Amino acid sequence: DRRVVVVSERLEDSIWNALRSTGKNPDVLSSRLSDIFEYEIDFMVDCRPGDRFSIAFEEFYKDDEFVRYGEILAAEYATGRERYQAYLYEAENGDRAYHDAEGKSLRGIFLKSPLNYRRISSGFTSRRFHPVLKKYLKHHGIDYAANHGTPGWATADGTISFIGRKGPLGNYVEVKHKNGYKTGYGHLSRFRRGLKKGAYVTQKQVIGYVGATGRATGPHLHYNFYAISKGKYRLTNPSRVTNRPTGKPVPTDLIEDFYSRRDALYALFNHESGSIVTAYLNESNTPFAE
Numbered sequence: 001d002r003r004v005v006v007v008s009e010r011l012e013d014s015i016w017n018a019l020r021s022t023g024k025n026p027d028v029l030s031s032r033l034s035d036i037f038e039y040e041i042d043f044m045v046d047c048r049p050g051d052r053f054s055i056a057f058e059e060f061y062k063d064d065e066f067v068r069y070g071e072i073l074a075a076e077y078a079t080g081r082e083r084y085q086a087y088l089y090e091a092e093n094g095d096r097a098y099h100d101a102e103g104k105s106l107r108g109i110f111l112k113s114p115l116n117y118r119r120i121s122s123g124f125t126s127r128r129f130h131p132v133l134k135k136y137l138k139h140h141g142i143d144y145a146a147n148h149g150t151p152g153w154a155t156a157d158g159t160i161s162f163i164g165r166k167g168p169l170g171n172y173v174e175v176k177h178k179n180g181y182k183t184g185y186g187h188l189s190r191f192r193r194g195l196k197k198g199a200y201v202t203q204k205q206v207i208g209y210v211g212a213t214g215r216a217t218g219p220h221l222h223y224n225f226y227a228i229s230k231g232k233y234r235l236t237n238p239s240r241v242t243n244r245p246t247g248k249p250v251p252t253d254l255i256e257d258f259y260s261r262r263d264a265l266y267a268l269f270n271h272e273s274g275s276i277v278t279a280y281l282n283e284s285n286t287p288f289a290e
Contacts, residue, residue, distance in 0.1 A: 001061045004073065004281055008054040008273040015043045015053065022273060028069050029055065036075055036086045036098050039108030039245075045120055046079075046112075053077045054269040056277065074265035087262045091254060097247060103258050105247025109177075110238065111155040111204060114185060114223050117144040141184075141224045141235065148219040150210040152185050154201045163197055169222060170214025173207050182233055184224035187216045 009018040015033065019026035033055065034043055041047075058070025075086045086098040086106055098106045120142060158177040162184075166172035169186030173195070176182050189211025201207060212219045225238040250258045268277045 002070065002278070003059045003061065003276050004056060004268070004278045005059055006054065006056045006268045006271050006273065006275055006277050008052065008269060011047055011051045011053070012049055013047075015047055018053070025069065029057070029072075032057075032069075032072055033075060033077075036072060036106065037077065037084060038111050038113075039106055040084055040112070041077060042112040044113070044117065048079060051077065051079050056265060056268045074262075074268065076266075076269060085266075087258075087265055089250060089258050089261060091251065095248070099250055099258070101262060103250035103255050105245045105249055107245060107247030109156050109179070109244055109246055110181075110183075111153075113144065114155050114183075115144055115146055115150055115152040115210065115221055117146040117150070117221070120144060141186075141222050142238070143220045143222050145218070145220045146210045148189060148210055148212070150219075150221075151206040152188065152208050152210060152221050153204045153206050155183055155203065156181070157203050158183070158201060160195065160197050160199045160201060160207075163191060163195060166214075168215035170216065171208065171211065172214075174224075175201060175207070180228035182224075182226040184222075184226070186222035186224070187211055187213050187220060189213065189219075 005024075007019075007022040007024060009022055011018045016026045016030045019029050030043065033053075034041075037043075053076060055072055055075045057072045060067045060070055071088060072086075073088050077084045085101045087101070088096060089099050089103075090096045100106060154175050156175070156177045158175040160173065161176040161182065162172065162174035164172065166186065169184070171188040171191065172184060172186045173188065173191065174182060174184045185208060187210070188208035191208045192206050195201075195207060210219050210221050216222075223238075225236050226233040227236040228234075229236075264281065268280060271277050271280070
């Protein structure tokens with residue numbers, strides 16, 4: 001039996017704890033939310049107390065016993081300044097993807113982070129006290145603390161332009177992307193087997209594993225982001241780069257159908273958190289009610 005459930009919650013600290021307070025599995029749902037919004041929100045650093053979220057998702061039961069979670073059909077995450085929405089839409093040709101409220105794809109050029117990590121140990125700054133050299137230096141990259149061996153992936157499609165040892169960065173991979181961008185991944189314990197210069201990698205393809213090679217006090221991934229300025233690649237804060245959509249929008253001839261389904265799904269968020277709302281989808285005749 002398929003049930004559609006809606007939960008809404010306010011954040012006190014993390015998205016994981018907020019989901020746990022609803023009685024649902026925070027590991028599964030936070031992971032799926034992260035995947036949906038991985039081009040727009042980094043839930044490890046972008047969440048603030050007072051933010052709110054709502055999700056409508058499937059649960060499957062057999063003989064009234066819970067079996068598994070299905071797909072998230074709609075999601076909204078609201079901060080004090082921004083409101084992010086996602087709607088699962090299936091076109092007539094069978095393509096299924098998440099879109100924003102206007103029907104634009106949520107898929108962007110770059111992922112918000114290059115791995116699943118514990119915390120950001122050093123951000124992008126022009127003045128950071130170096131733990132090894134014991135002096136203040138520029139740190140024009142981002143350090144993601146993670147367990148040794150955690151997979152790191154390419155944040156966008158591109159071609160390997162460097163792979164090997166690179167001074168203080170240890171084992172390092174550099175990926176050249178279209179539109180004048182490069183990304184770099186340092187302190188890796190090892191590279192993905194078979195990876196070499198000139199190889200093409202796709203977004204979220206594993207390129208190496210977290211380590212502490214080079215000048216590092218503990219396992220982490222150092223992430224560099226370059227943009228061309230005045231004809232040269234220059235280190236840039238990735239949070240300041242506009243992440244343009246790259247996926248297909250809802251076709252013009254289907255946009256009214258998309259709006260109808262969007263409105264039916266968004267209306268579910270008006271129900272009390274924890275409500276089973278399958279019947280309301282049946283009334284709206286959305287394809288997700290079958």
